Amino acid sequence: xxxxxxxxxxxxxxxxxxxxxxxxxxxxxxxxxxxxxxxxxxxxxxxxxxxxxxxxxxxxxxxxxxxxxxxxxxxxxxxxxxxxxxxxxxxxxxxxxxxxxxxxxxxxxxxxxxxxxxxxxxxxxxxxxxxxxxxxxxxxxxxxxxxxxxxxxxxxxxxxxxxxxxx
Amino acid sequence: xxxxxxxxxxxxxxxxxxxxxxxxxxxxxxxxxxxxxxxxxxxxxxxxxxxxxxxxxxxxxxxxxxxxxxxxxxxxxxxxxxxxxxxxxxxxxxxxxxxxxxxxxxxxxxxxxxxxxxx
Numbered sequence: 001x002x003x004x005x006x007x008x009x010x011x012x013x014x015x016x017x018x019x020x021x022x023x024x025x026x027x028x029x030x031x032x033x034x035x036x037x038x039x040x041x042x043x044x045x046x047x048x049x050x051x052x053x054x055x056x057x058x059x060x061x062x063x064x065x066x067x068x069x070x071x072x073x074x075x076x077x078x079x080x081x082x083x084x085x086x087x088x089x090x091x092x093x094x095x096x097x098x099x100x101x102x103x104x105x106x107x108x109x110x111x112x113x114x115x116x117x118x119x120x121x122x123x124x125x126x127x128x129x130x131x132x133x134x135x136x137x138x139x140x141x142x143x144x145x146x147x148x149x150x151x152x153x154x155x156x157x158x159x160x161x162x163x164x165x166x167x
Numbered sequence: 168x169x170x171x172x173x174x175x176x177x178x179x180x181x182x183x184x185x186x187x188x189x190x191x192x193x194x195x196x197x198x199x200x201x202x203x204x205x206x207x208x209x210x211x212x213x214x215x216x217x218x219x220x221x222x223x224x225x226x227x228x229x230x231x232x233x234x235x236x237x238x239x240x241x242x243x244x245x246x247x248x249x250x251x252x253x254x255x256x257x258x259x260x261x262x263x264x265x266x267x268x269x270x271x272x273x274x275x276x277x278x279x280x281x282x283x284x285x286x
Binding site for chain 2 (some may be wrong): 016023071082083092093094121123124135137
């Protein structure tokens with residue numbers, strides 16, 4: 001099982017190498033596996049705990065679909081909302097609110113935190129892993145009801161993140 | 168330039184232009200917002216709308232540039248997409264680090280008083 005974790009990181013390293021250099025020469029065919037192997041030996045055991053998940057094509061497809069949805073729908077909407085606040089067209093009520101979550105894996109927690117922070121209007125300022133709560137600085141903190149806050153801030157990512165990292 | 172190339176040039180150019188506008192809004196926001204936390208939101212507009220989208224736009228634009236081979240286009244576009252992905256993953260890490268440092272050091276967020284006149 002552990003060996004498959006190293007292989008997953010090794011394959012990802014080779015893929016990223018070829019995407020960055022965008023060419024296939026004999027030099028690259030020799031160097032890419034070696035460099036990726038070094039990276040895999042350093043981080044492979046830690047980064048991937050369940051290689052079956054990391055190598056699942058279904059999860060990668062969900063990841064791709066989520067990225068497209070995130071970049072084409074979620075991000076533009078949030079950018080326009082905060083831009084209108086900057087330009088004085090919309091009011092804002094900034095505060096730090098507690099947002100409960102129910103993820104079991106660190107990957108899902110980190111991916112959701114990244115998604116929240118990457119959208120203007122919400123930034124994760126701290127996390128309580130025991131109480132399963134994010135502390136989020138929110139520009140539209142008109143309510144503190146955890147159910148409504150959770151609905152407004154993380155439910156847009158929730159079903160995708162669970163399909164990619166948990167189910 | 169064929170019609171497809173023209174469409175890709177327009178789409179890529181439009182995304183880069185919009186990215187420039189987002190950078191301008193981010194700069195205004197950093198000046199206008201009242202405290203550290205709110206300014207971080209403006210910085211996010213600059214990092215995502217003003218960096219990730221224009222990089223993706225330039226990757227699209229290169230497919231509309233006439234006279235380039237497919238390998239030349241790919242050798243430009245693929246690294247651009249990797250860079251955009253890496254910014255998407257790493258930018259929030261930096262934001263989390265500074266926001267958490269501010270929060271744990273006791274920096275209180277600016278709160279609007281109901282009925283307060285907007286700055």
